[in-house]
Amino acid sequence: MGHPTSRREFLKLATTGAAGATVGSGWRPRKASAKPAQITFLRESSYVKEFDDYFKNVLIPRYQQETGIKVNYEIVAAGGSAVPRLVSIVESKAPVDVAWVQLEWLYRDGLLDVSDIAEEVGKKGGGWYPAVKDLSIQDGKWKSVPFGNIGQVMVYRRDWFDAAGFTSFPDTWEEFLEAGTKLKKAGHPFGMSMGHGFADNNSWQLPLLWSMGAQVVDKDGKTIHLDSNETAKAVDYVRKLYKDACLDDCLGWTDPANNKAFLTSQISCTNNATSILISAKRDLPEMGKVTDQALNPKGPKGRFHSLVATTHGIFKHTADPEAAKHFLRWLMDPKQVTGWYRSGFMYYAPFVHAYDHDPEWDKEPRFKPDQKVLETGKLPSWPAPADRRAGEVLSKWVVVDMFAKAATGKSTKDVIAEAVTGLKQIYG
Amino acid sequence: MSVNPVLDAARPAPQAVAAPRPFRPREWLEREAVFSWLMLTPPMLFLLAFLGYPFCYGVYLSFVNRPVAQPATFVGLANFVNLWNDPIFWQAVWNTIRFTGAATVLKLVGGLGMALVMNQNFRMKGLTRALLLLPFIVPTVLSTVAWQWILDPGMGLFNRLLMFFNLVTQGPSWLGNPTLAMVSVILVNTWRGLPFFGITILAGLQTIPVELLESATIDGAGTWQRFRHVTLPLLMPVIFIVTTFSIIFTFFDFQLVYVLTGGGPANATHLMATYAYAISMGGGQLGLGSAVALAMVPVLGLVLLAMSWYVRKD
Numbered sequence: 159m160g161h162p163t164s165r166r167e168f169l170k171l172a173t174t175g176a177a178g179a180t181v182g183s184g185w186r187p188r189k190a191s192a193k194p195a196q197i198t199f200l201r202e203s204s205y206v207k208e209f210d211d212y213f214k215n216v217l218i219p220r221y222q223q224e225t226g227i228k229v230n231y232e233i234v235a236a237g238g239s240a241v242p243r244l245v246s247i248v249e250s251k252a253p254v255d256v257a258w259v260q261l262e263w264l265y266r267d268g269l270l271d272v273s274d275i276a277e278e279v280g281k282k283g284g285g286w287y288p289a290v291k292d293l294s295i296q297d298g299k300w301k302s303v304p305f306g307n308i309g310q311v312m313v314y315r316r317d318w319f320d321a322a323g324f325t326s327f328p329d330t331w332e333e334f335l336e337a338g339t340k341l342k343k344a345g346h347p348f349g350m351s352m353g354h355g356f357a358d359n360n361s362w363q364l365p366l367l368w369s370m371g372a373q374v375v376d377k378d379g380k381t382i383h384l385d386s387n388e389t390a391k392a393v394d395y396v397r398k399l400y401k402d403a404c405l406d407d408c409l410g411w412t413d414p415a416n417n418k419a420f421l422t423s424q425i426s427c428t429n430n431a432t433s434i435l436i437s438a439k440r441d442l443p444e445m446g447k448v449t450d451q452a453l454n455p456k457g458p459k460g461r462f463h464s465l466v467a468t469t470h471g472i473f474k475h476t477a478d479p480e481a482a483k484h485f486l487r488w489l490m491d492p493k494q495v496t497g498w499y500r501s502g503f504m505y506y507a508p509f510v511h512a513y514d515h516d517p518e519w520d521k522e523p524r525f526k527p528d529q530k531v532l533e534t535g536k537l538p539s540w541p542a543p544a545d546r547r548a549g550e551v552l553s554k555w556v557v558v559d560m561f562a563k564a565a566t567g568k569s570t571k572d573v574i575a576e577a578v579t580g581l582k583q584i585y586g
Numbered sequence: 587m588s589v590n591p592v593l594d595a596a597r598p599a600p601q602a603v604a605a606p607r608p609f610r611p612r613e614w615l616e617r618e619a620v621f622s623w624l625m626l627t628p629p630m631l632f633l634l635a636f637l638g639y640p641f642c643y644g645v646y647l648s649f650v651n652r653p654v655a656q657p658a659t660f661v662g663l664a665n666f667v668n669l670w671n672d673p674i675f676w677q678a679v680w681n682t683i684r685f686t687g688a689a690t691v692l693k694l695v696g697g698l699g700m701a702l703v704m705n706q707n708f709r710m711k712g713l714t715r716a717l718l719l720l721p722f723i724v725p726t727v728l729s730t731v732a733w734q735w736i737l738d739p740g741m742g743l744f745n746r747l748l749m750f751f752n753l754v755t756q757g758p759s760w761l762g763n764p765t766l767a768m769v770s771v772i773l774v775n776t777w778r779g780l781p782f783f784g785i786t787i788l789a790g791l792q793t794i795p796v797e798l799l800e801s802a803t804i805d806g807a808g809t810w811q812r813f814r815h816v817t818l819p820l821l822m823p824v825i826f827i828v829t830t831f832s833i834i835f836t837f838f839d840f841q842l843v844y845v846l847t848g849g850g851p852a853n854a855t856h857l858m859a860t861y862a863y864a865i866s867m868g869g870g871q872l873g874l875g876s877a878v879a880l881a882m883v884p885v886l887g888l889v890l891l892a893m894s895w896y897v898r899k900d
Contacts, residue, residue, distance in 0.1 A: 245867055267656050354847060406763065517778065583672060
């Protein structure tokens, strides 16, 4: 046995270690001062590396150079971990000033009024797309400044569709089913996410419901409309689509699964953000050439899309609200934000009209559907208010599971009744 | 100075009585009572801060309506009544019980087998033992992502093997079929927890005196009888402890299901832990979410009771 540590030595070591840890962690009290030394900004990492790089290597140094204020950049992994982190920041009043915000209906009360910035950005940008206002405005005040929409569209293999005789992407849900049935028989099934994911499930199921004329909850935020003939039609449709056109596995998919299945050539079509096309172009050039994007098919009541909105908010508990506002105003100024949007190939479609015809959209026509999504895009809560209850409907997968249960063989009547029970629990 | 040692010894030592003993931190620290408390205080404070406080706060939250960023309002048992009438909650409860029961039995049987094999002498024994610990060492999130690939219907190892041996023409959907999804999460949990059982039971096996087994052999006991009447009874305390811990770990498992299925398809793998998280962090209902989490405590209580009963019995 080696030299044993005596109690005294142990205590000495422990005390030194604890002191070292305190000093080493860089802890310091935060005080509001005339000129802040630093701003802490939190953001979800992007699927588009160039977008992250632009922020880190161009925008942060530029702000530091112009103002002398250091920007602490905290990044959260993409894929659903940002919202829990934001919730915990609001609850624990963690020292974060400005953040890239999603699903803010959960914690709007913890965000500062940023109406002045939002109105200024909207004015400079030729006006906001109205759908996003329901998300950012609470009781007449802007609680977040909209940034961009992650367009959820149909991503498909043009070569396989062509071979099956579909030279253009199906325009209606009926044609979509027909194409899927044919392609599945040819060994190239669709992979429409139906599991407990974050966006890839709702982004085709809700538009399908809406386009059939069904609604989940009324705009009054009270009346439950789900139990209707239109919903029944949508449920029957999904059951058939799953059986005749889809890969069995998509029933259990979380969000990364359809990317994986598409990029490994297991499926011919899915609903996703541009990340699949970007990855295919970058990593699998042959597949990149034959991958295309299209808008959701339309139904009897029209064509719809589900918005995946990203915005920026300032936490109420920030030590220096003016400094945080200064940073956000600077960031959203066209001098900064235009380059940032473009660096990400417009992956985040701007919510102001000034970018509707941005030249960046012409560089890759296959990205254009992501811009068009804004014209028919609704928040997932639509037409009900985008509030906490709507968030609970999503986080309990009430609608997603209604379809999933139907796909596993349950009757249409039963699955709708179960979903309505779930909705009643939430909406009272 | 006196020169008579006898007189000196008889005389009381005046300085010892007159001057009070100076406080010496070193000596004070050397005292058993002081030192033990000094050693105990940091972990106790740690436990209070990171277990005691959150637990008490969780109990408090379960009796209030507490949306994120809003003040709490006392609602009594309303959250529990809400859960009582919530079919998803009950599904999560049954899923958790099935998941814990099946995984624990599999881990126990597998772990016992693993330990018995590892207790034999063979080449590369040390290396094999180290490798068997791998599932336990690799972070759960990482290994679960790997399992996502293994269970992939088209590219995955499982279906490739099934097809290679001509057992199926097209492999099943491991995570898309509700029943198979539950089987899959149980399987992955078993894989991850097996080394814990194996190594702990192996440690128990090595404490069994060889003489006992030898005398049983002399008395005519066969392999099975030696195992049944000598090894197993002596292993029982270890098996009991390891099973108890495993029940607790498995019952509260979150990461595996969260990463692998998110509780889907159609809540087929939703556990109480994942449901509590979905309500609290996804739905922003901290009160209701805490009520789900608190509903797990009675099970933990029962397990602890059984544990203390067993320990006392011995």
